[in-house]
Amino acid sequence: MLLETKNLTRYFGGVKAVDGVDIEVKEGTIKGIIGPNGAGKTTFFHLLSGHLPPQKGWIKFKGEIINHLPPFERARKGIGRVFQQPSPFENLTLMENILISLDISNSPSLFTSLLRLPSLGKSEKEKEKQAIEILHFLNLEKKLHHFPSSLTHFERRKMEIGRVLALNPSLLLLDEPTAGLSYREKEEIKEIIWELKEKGLTILVVEHDMELITDICEEVVVLNFGKKIAEGSPWEIKNNPLVKEVYLGEEYASGS
Amino acid sequence: MNWQNFLQLVLSGITIGSIYAFIGIGFNIIYNTTSIINFAQGEFVMLGGLILYSFHQSFHIPLIPAILLTLILVTLIGIGMERLTLHPVKNPTVLNMIIITIGCSIFLKGVALSIWGREVYHLPFFFPRPPFRIGGASITTQSLVVWVALIISSAFLYFFYRFTLLGKAMRACSVNPVAARLMGIKVKSLITLSFALAAFLGGLAGVTITPISLMDYQRGSLLALKGFAAAVLGGLGKEFGAILAGMALGITESLVAGYISSGYKDAVSLLILLFILFVRPGGIMGSKEEISLREL
Amino acid sequence: MRKELKGLVIFFGLIFLFPLLVKSPYYIGVLVFWGIYSIITLGLTILMGYAGQISLGQAGFFAVGAYTSGILTTRFGLPPWLGILAGLGLSLLLSLFLALPSLKLKGHYLAMATLGFGEIVHVVLNAWVGVTGGPSGFGEIPALSFLGWKLDSEMSFFYFTWGWVFLFFLFSLSLLKSPYGRALRSLHAEERIPLSLGVNVYFYKVFAFLWAAFYASFAGSLYAHFMTFLSPSSFTLILSILLVLMIVVGGLGNLWGALLGAGILTFLPEILRTFEDFEMLIYGTFLILVMIFLPKGLVSLRRGKVATGD
Numbered sequence: 001m002l003l004e005t006k007n008l009t010r011y012f013g014g015v016k017a018v019d020g021v022d023i024e025v026k027e028g029t030i031k032g033i034i035g036p037n038g039a040g041k042t043t044f045f046h047l048l049s050g051h052l053p054p055q056k057g058w059i060k061f062k063g064e065i066i067n068h069l070p071p072f073e074r075a076r077k078g079i080g081r082v083f084q085q086p087s088p089f090e091n092l093t094l095m096e097n098i099l100i101s102l103d104i105s106n107s108p109s110l111f112t113s114l115l116r117l118p119s120l121g122k123s124e125k126e127k128e129k130q131a132i133e134i135l136h137f138l139n140l141e142k143k144l145h146h147f148p149s150s151l152t153h154f155e156r157r158k159m160e161i162g163r164v165l166a167l168n169p170s171l172l173l174l175d176e177p178t179a180g181l182s183y184r185e186k187e188e189i190k191e192i193i194w195e196l197k198e199k200g201l202t203i204l205v206v207e208h209d210m211e212l213i214t215d216i217c218e219e220v221v222v223l224n225f226g227k228k229i230a231e232g233s234p235w236e237i238k239n240n241p242l243v244k245e246v247y248l249g250e251e252y253a254s255g256s
Numbered sequence: 257m258n259w260q261n262f263l264q265l266v267l268s269g270i271t272i273g274s275i276y277a278f279i280g281i282g283f284n285i286i287y288n289t290t291s292i293i294n295f296a297q298g299e300f301v302m303l304g305g306l307i308l309y310s311f312h313q314s315f316h317i318p319l320i321p322a323i324l325l326t327l328i329l330v331t332l333i334g335i336g337m338e339r340l341t342l343h344p345v346k347n348p349t350v351l352n353m354i355i356i357t358i359g360c361s362i363f364l365k366g367v368a369l370s371i372w373g374r375e376v377y378h379l380p381f382f383f384p385r386p387p388f389r390i391g392g393a394s395i396t397t398q399s400l401v402v403w404v405a406l407i408i409s410s411a412f413l414y415f416f417y418r419f420t421l422l423g424k425a426m427r428a429c430s431v432n433p434v435a436a437r438l439m440g441i442k443v444k445s446l447i448t449l450s451f452a453l454a455a456f457l458g459g460l461a462g463v464t465i466t467p468i469s470l471m472d473y474q475r476g477s478l479l480a481l482k483g484f485a486a487a488v489l490g491g492l493g494k495e496f497g498a499i500l501a502g503m504a505l506g507i508t509e510s511l512v513a514g515y516i517s518s519g520y521k522d523a524v525s526l527l528i529l530l531f532i533l534f535v536r537p538g539g540i541m542g543s544k545e546e547i548s549l550r551e552l
Numbered sequence: 553m554r555k556e557l558k559g560l561v562i563f564f565g566l567i568f569l570f571p572l573l574v575k576s577p578y579y580i581g582v583l584v585f586w587g588i589y590s591i592i593t594l595g596l597t598i599l600m601g602y603a604g605q606i607s608l609g610q611a612g613f614f615a616v617g618a619y620t621s622g623i624l625t626t627r628f629g630l631p632p633w634l635g636i637l638a639g640l641g642l643s644l645l646l647s648l649f650l651a652l653p654s655l656k657l658k659g660h661y662l663a664m665a666t667l668g669f670g671e672i673v674h675v676v677l678n679a680w681v682g683v684t685g686g687p688s689g690f691g692e693i694p695a696l697s698f699l700g701w702k703l704d705s706e707m708s709f710f711y712f713t714w715g716w717v718f719l720f721f722l723f724s725l726s727l728l729k730s731p732y733g734r735a736l737r738s739l740h741a742e743e744r745i746p747l748s749l750g751v752n753v754y755f756y757k758v759f760a761f762l763w764a765a766f767y768a769s770f771a772g773s774l775y776a777h778f779m780t781f782l783s784p785s786s787f788t789l790i791l792s793i794l795l796v797l798m799i800v801v802g803g804l805g806n807l808w809g810a811l812l813g814a815g816i817l818t819f820l821p822e823i824l825r826t827f828e829d830f831e832m833l834i835y836g837t838f839l840i841l842v843m844i845f846l847p848k849g850l851v852s853l854r855r856g857k858v859a860t861g862d
Contacts, residue, residue, distance in 0.1 A: 051744050072746075075747070080748075083748070091737055096737075100735065115726070167750055349847065351800060351804070359840035359843065362839065363837060363840065366831070370829050488661060526668040529668055533657060533664065534656070534657075
């Protein structure tokens with residue numbers, strides 16, 4: 001198991017945003033998380049990426065409990081998270097945005113950097129090559145030296161995926177990757193996700209778009225009021241009466 | 257340790273603490289509508305004292321009308337400052353706004369310097385009676401005036417925020433300015449109102465403290481610093497936290513000056529402040545939960 | 553990097569020519585102050601303009617640098633270079649003590665904590681009479697010498713100071729153009745973003761604090777050996793605020809802005825001195841007008857990208 005949570009719980013005051021959630025994510029699979037607004041999906045991601053501490057339960061990643069690790073160490077261990085709101089570094093070019101994550105694993109000493117010794121130039125060249133590769137994969141190589149403010153919403157989205165890919169993660173957390181995108185753009189994102197899966201990445205994705213979930217996920221978890229209410233293949237979930245009730249309201253469930 | 261001496265120190269600590277509280281409340285009122293710190297808050301205090309001196313001592317206006325005129329004038333200065341300097345800024349960032357208030361502070365000090373010069377001014381007590389005696393310590397009538405002014409104005413503020421539409425609108429504006437605007441609240445007018453209120457309270461502090469501690473053109477800054485400390489210590493944005501924190505600061509200072517050394521009095525109160533900040537980053541009244549929520 | 557170097561050569565060329573054209577020791581002295589303040593702002597802009605942290609206590613580190621090297625050389629006869637190093641060491645230590653707990657603080661709370669630090673230093677300078685000379689300060693601080701050249705004239709100190717400004721500018725520039733600089737610039741976004749990309753935000757915040765303290769402390773030592781006299785009144789909150797103003801007026805997050813801001817706010821009071829009591833009126837008006845009409849600082853007057861500005 002690449003990722004495992006047990007009894008994961010987070011309150012805000014009296015509200016249980018995430019309430020005793022257990023999930024397991026196998027290596028190389030794509031798992032979807034769905035649920036109505038306010039079901040705790042984003043909070044659940046906050047707990048996984050370390051941006052919020054849980055009050056109860058544990059998170060195991062690569063067989064190791066990571067509850068105590070701050071977000072940046074989880075990122076270094078291989079949990080890459082793409083946020084729901086695109087939030088590029090506005091004061092850095094597209095290339096530099098990608099370089100930030102490449103610096104994590106390949107950075108010369110402060111001494112070398114301040115005196116601009118030759119090895120600085122060498123490592124910069126290497127990273128630039130890697131960054132171009134990633135941007136090429138995302139069809140963004142033409143905008144290398146643009147600032148994020150001159151990119152479209154879709155390009156910013158992809159740039160953020162690229163930024164996380166530069167970390168070379170083993171688990172990717174995608175929070176509504178296709179929200180606000182056109183049909184064609186959605187298709188491109190879908191293709192990117194498939195290719196990443198082929199490369200061996202494990203992906204956990206929060207989405208509202210059931211079609212996308214059906215297309216890419218092997219398994220789906222349904223959250224409601226912070227609780228896991230169902231888990232199974234997309235087909236099973238679609239036909240689960242409890243899930244229908246949550247999504248379509250009680251009228252439907254009572255059979256009227 | 258001498259009990260009377262101790263009590264005396266606590267009482268004078270409460271008086272100076274009341275002034276810090278006044279200023280701290282002023283900081284909070286403006287912080288709540290604009291999320292900036294108004295560095296000119298101390299200048300309102302200074303202007304309160306010096307304008308009253310001119311009206312009362314130079315123009316011989318009787319005390320009560322002189323005080324009223326002073327408060328009206330200081331309030332108008334507060335409104336003018338907001339309208340002329342902060343209002344026109346198109347895309348305000350917090351840092352820019354803060355620098356503007358620093359500019360206003362220097363400007364107002366410059367105005368005071370050109371009108372009143374560098375002299376130190378003194379006003380008589382409002383009620384020239386001998387001090388009251390409690391448990392061997394004495395309280396001057398002017399200290400009572402400061403306390404009563406603080407009690408009345410905080411009671412007024414409390415009712416204003418709880419029970420009037422305008423007060424509720426101001427609280428709404430501090431919680432979420434965008435939503436407040438969507439609900440039809442005129443945020444810009446509320447900002448002006450908050451400067452008026454803060455200037456009024458600053459002026460009131462200046463008017464009441466000048467007979468005790470004297471006033472000159474640059475005395476506002478140090479008071480503002482302590483008032484700022486009170487506001488932060490009480491939890492920024494919590495008007496009534498500032499009262500408690502101001503008292504705590506005033507009493508601590510007074511005790512340190514009395515028992516340790518007056519030279520280190522400012523350092524000790526600041527050290528306590530730093531310590532509390534590091535232990536409770538949201539101030540003594542702030543909760544930790546709130547802080548972690550705000551970060552997301 | 554190459555483009556900036558061209559600008560640097562032109563700018564420093566002009567500066568170094570200045571004493572040959574204007575021989576007045578008064579103006580050269582003012583330029584020395586500009587250089588000393590520039591060193592502080594070149595460090596402070598890394599902290600404020602890039603790491604997005606605020607410091608209202610920079611005068612404290614300036615004072616620590618000045619007093620440490622002043623006291624060690626005057627009372628204990630240490631060579632000035634050792635005094636400067638000791639000042640740097642003490643400042644780094646103090647900034648570490650201040651920075652670590654400050655990681656939890658944000659915005660106004662951080663401003664308050666740094667302001668408190670500056671004030672504590674000021675109070676100690678006043679009250680620890682036995683060592684610092686108290687409010688009246690102490691004098692007869694020996695002049696520096698450099699490669700056997702005694703720096704006791706305005707002119708020699710001028711070249712010495714601006715030589716250091718040049719070096720410190722290069723250091724800050726190299727930092728910003730390195731992976732460390734990229735990470736520092738990423739701190740400008742909401743903290744959660746760099747954190748999620750593996751950037752150790754805490755390390756960089758502390759680092760920027762130390763960087764700024766280092767610059768301020770070094771400038772302080774230069775100040776001590778230039779003035780040869782120190783008293784607490786030179787290290788007040790007003791100075792801390794002035795330093796922040798220099799950066800913001802010049803242009804936040806821009807090394808040229810740091811130089812420019814330091815220059816303008818050093819010269820302005822000198823010019824205004826002729827207006828005596830109206831000095832503050834004009835000064836305050838100037839600040840307000842710059843912030844209303846040029847909120848990105850004076851460097852924004854020049855179109856296009858300047859140095860490492862964003």
